[in-house]
Amino acid sequence: MSDKSNAPELAFDRQAAPEKRKNESIADWLGCQIVSGVFAAGEAIPKEMDFLAQTGISRGAYREALRRLAGKGMLVTRTRSGTRVTPHEQWSLLDPDVVRWSFKSGTPPDWYIRALYEMRAMIEPPAAAFAAERRTEEDLQLFRDALHAMRYCDITEDSWHTADANFHRAILISSHNPVLLSLAAGITAAVAHTTAFRYRDMSNPHTRNPVEEHAAVFERIENRDPVGARRLMTELVDTALLDSKGTTVFDLGLPTLKV
Amino acid sequence: MSDKSNAPELAFDRQAAPEKRKNESIADWLGCQIVSGVFAAGEAIPKEMDFLAQTGISRGAYREALRRLAGKGMLVTRTRSGTRVTPHEQWSLLDPDVVRWSFKSGTPPDWYIRALYEMRAMIEPPAAAFAAERRTEEDLQLFRDALHAMRYCDITEDSWHTADANFHRAILISSHNPVLLSLAAGITAAVAHTTAFRYRDMSNPHTRNPVEEHAAVFERIENRDPVGARRLMTELVDTALLDSKGTTVFDLGLPTLKV
DNA sequence: GAATCCGGATATGTCGGACAAATCGAACGC
DNA sequence: GCGTTCGATTTGTCCGACATATCCGGATTC
Numbered sequence: 001m002s003d004k005s006n007a008p009e010l011a012f013d014r015q016a017a018p019e020k021r022k023n024e025s026i027a028d029w030l031g032c033q034i035v036s037g038v039f040a041a042g043e044a045i046p047k048e049m050d051f052l053a054q055t056g057i058s059r060g061a062y063r064e065a066l067r068r069l070a071g072k073g074m075l076v077t078r079t080r081s082g083t084r085v086t087p088h089e090q091w092s093l094l095d096p097d098v099v100r101w102s103f104k105s106g107t108p109p110d111w112y113i114r115a116l117y118e119m120r121a122m123i124e125p126p127a128a129a130f131a132a133e134r135r136t137e138e139d140l141q142l143f144r145d146a147l148h149a150m151r152y153c154d155i156t157e158d159s160w161h162t163a164d165a166n167f168h169r170a171i172l173i174s175s176h177n178p179v180l181l182s183l184a185a186g187i188t189a190a191v192a193h194t195t196a197f198r199y200r201d202m203s204n205p206h207t208r209n210p211v212e213e214h215a216a217v218f219e220r221i222e223n224r225d226p227v228g229a230r231r232l233m234t235e236l237v238d239t240a241l242l243d244s245k246g247t248t249v250f251d252l253g254l255p256t257l258k259v
Numbered sequence: 260m261s262d263k264s265n266a267p268e269l270a271f272d273r274q275a276a277p278e279k280r281k282n283e284s285i286a287d288w289l290g291c292q293i294v295s296g297v298f299a300a301g302e303a304i305p306k307e308m309d310f311l312a313q314t315g316i317s318r319g320a321y322r323e324a325l326r327r328l329a330g331k332g333m334l335v336t337r338t339r340s341g342t343r344v345t346p347h348e349q350w351s352l353l354d355p356d357v358v359r360w361s362f363k364s365g366t367p368p369d370w371y372i373r374a375l376y377e378m379r380a381m382i383e384p385p386a387a388a389f390a391a392e393r394r395t396e397e398d399l400q401l402f403r404d405a406l407h408a409m410r411y412c413d414i415t416e417d418s419w420h421t422a423d424a425n426f427h428r429a430i431l432i433s434s435h436n437p438v439l440l441s442l443a444a445g446i447t448a449a450v451a452h453t454t455a456f457r458y459r460d461m462s463n464p465h466t467r468n469p470v471e472e473h474a475a476v477f478e479r480i481e482n483r484d485p486v487g488a489r490r491l492m493t494e495l496v497d498t499a500l501l502d503s504k505g506t507t508v509f510d511l512g513l514p515t516l517k518v
Numbered sequence: 519g520a521a522t523c524c525g526g527a528t529a530t531g532t533c534g535g536a537c538a539a540a541t542c543g544a545a546c547g548c
Numbered sequence: 549g550c551g552t553t554c555g556a557t558t559t560g561t562c563c564g565a566c567a568t569a570t571c572c573g574g575a576t577t578c
Contacts, residue, residue, distance in 0.1 A: 282560090
């Protein structure tokens with residue numbers, strides 16, 4: 001039987017987020033439990049009636065929460081077999097919720113942070129090139145607001161990471177590619193959390209001034225210089241990756257742009 | 260009132276896919292209606308009780324379908340206000356279902372096909388570079404199988420598009436980046452449908468032999484040549500874009516790799 | 519007469535129970 | 549010994565009721 005895996009303490013705290021919808025609270029709680037490994041891949045999810053009995057939540061709300069998680073590829077349900085946690089290879093790892101849960105539940109795995117940086121290194125430089133070609137005047141204001149906020153905040157504050165994420169979101173918006181925009185929520189979440197993780201203590205030496213790096217990218221976008229924007233954006237992401245892990249994307253064989 | 264927008268014909272065909280789960284059938288049907296513009300953005304979705312009365316489907320099943328669509332960002336629900344269709348800027352445009360619905364319901368909008376190609380042009384070349392660095396022997400077999408199938412099928416057949424999609428999926432798998440892999444389903448769906456759309460009639464002249472283009476990319480990946488793999492992959496996607504729309508990504512200001 | 523406040527109407531959110539379908543395992547029969 | 553069938557278990561579907569949030573319209577008040 002699954003007596004030992006059977007929830008010794010289903011400490012589902014209803015007060016954690018009282019303002020949200022109930023099924024969202026459950027999904028949040030369950031998502032955190034899964035990404036932190038409390039419910040390992042294979043066959044762990046509490047049975048519907050078990051959860052019902054232990055928490056007092058109705059079956060419908062629990063099922064809606066399961067549907068949310070299943071929509072992100074983290075669960076599969078089969079009649080009789082129960083609901084299983086899928087291996088993380090099948091998760092929507094760029095989903096904003098998955099990113100948030102992963103960083104909220106302590107330290108995410110190394111491979112995940114690494115993969116998020118690599119994804120940024122793939123997407124953000126060409127996105128900056130598109131932005132340089134297509135940005136409008138309204139787009140430029142988004143950059144200016146974000147840069148202004150970054151200049152007047154300390155890098156360890158949450159407000160700085162918010163401004164940082166807004167800057168990178170401005171790039172995706174300015175690219176005027178709808179598909180890219182649909183990934184913006186996940187990418188900006190990755191930016192905010194990986195950056196916060198990078199500067200989680202002030203002893204980490206930052207060899208360059210992050211604000212000026214961003215400002216340089218903005219200058220190229222403002223001047224409609226796609227080649228320069230792409231090159232500076234590549235440097236920016238590579239610097240972040242170097243700061244965080246000690247190797248750049250270039251070291252992994254992804255050739256940087258020679259212009 | 261909403262008398263005219265109120266479903267003159269809710270022709271929901273229950274026989275369309277009898278083997279699938281009921282809520283999946285509803286989600287499929289509703290998704291097709293939305294992407295094809297039958298339910299425009301703003302405020303169109305039939306009210307729960309209306310749908311209930313006209314189709315005989317239970318409220319729970321309908322709600323589960325709505326939850327699926329809401330998970331893809333295509334719907335927002337608010338108490339009393341009803342359920343609205345969101346503008347397509349907020350949809351998960353790289354979701355496999357959204358891609359499938361868009362191409363199943365006639366001709367998708369130009370901007371969508373264009374955006375999908377641009378996304379491929381951003382992601383696939385660096386993914387090929389990673390694949391050249393990290394591919395294993397088992398990975399290579401995936402390429403060989405796909406290439407073999409492509410050689411022995413006609414380009415207008417569905418089996419050819421399947422093989423094509425398998426080849427591109429093999430690249431994403433061989434990149435050994437979990438986040439990239441989590442986008443594989445959507446990207447391969449985009450590959451399969453855009454390619455099928457490109458070769459929808461045989462009169463379309465293909466200036467190059469697609470199979471040999473793919474084989475050349477495979478050769479670079481097999482020989483662990485990331486720079487060459489990236490360059491050939493860029494050419495492959497640009498060729499497809501040129502064939503389909505008359506302009507390449509380069510024309511749009513995204514600089515191609517100079518090596 | 520106009521602004522504000524209150525209550526009813528309406529649509530979604532939540533709940534509890536019941537039955538159907540699918541599937542795994544064990545007992546049974548050949 | 550092997551295949552079959554029956555039963556138990558878990559999710560899937562449906563129903564009916566109430567709770568909650570929001571919008572609209574009328575009544576009240578200044």
